[in-house]
Amino acid sequence: MEMSRYITARGRTKRAWNAYTDLLDTAEYLREEMSRQLATFDITMTQFRVLETLWHDGPQYQRFLCHKFLRSKQDMVFVIKTLKQRGWVRRVPSKLTVSEKRRRGAIEWDEAKAGRPFSFRAGVGRRVIDVRLTRAGKRMIEFVFPKHVKVVKSQFRVLEGREQATLSRLCRKLREGDIVRFFKEIVMKRDDCSW
Secondary structure (H helix, E strand, C coil): CCCCCCCCHHHHHHHHHHHHHHHHHHHHHHHHHHHHHHHCCCCCHHHHHHHHHHHHHCCEEHHHHHHHCCCCHHHHHHHHHHHHHCCCEEEEEEECCHHHHHHCHHHHHHHHHCCCCCCCCCCCCCEEEEEEECHHHHHHHHHHHHHHHHHHHHHHHHCCHHHHHHHHHHHHHHHHCCHHHHHHHHCCCCCCCCC
């Protein structure tokens, strides 16, 4: 007996829902596991990610960090204030220069493409806050990062290398989205969302 390859609209809805909940559950599980490990260093996941970004990418605008980690301005100010109190970062008021605008111009395009507009339309001379690592912050992230990466690597050992690459590609694809497909699905007349 040959199985039909046709999947009903209800079946597609259920398949999408199951993928969504599996992704959320897995993300929550991994976040909890990784946060527990970082807590041994008395650091939160967001604090770690800010330090790691500053370490790998150099000084960043405070506003960019809000967008990158999907945090409100108040949340990010609190995270940065905590890191500053520990002596790991410093906030430097500065003005946007032509060279900085060009260097960080790719960020504007990437963020807008991802549906989260982020730009410095006010142009050159706009006042911005740069967040920078201090020497103590650099020492901290250089100490914690290799240990955290080792835990991440061991968690992901259940996936083969090709599966890890596919997972990364699929996550990027989900974040970028397809606006045309999204609107086509939203404006469909029939209600396929019932179980």
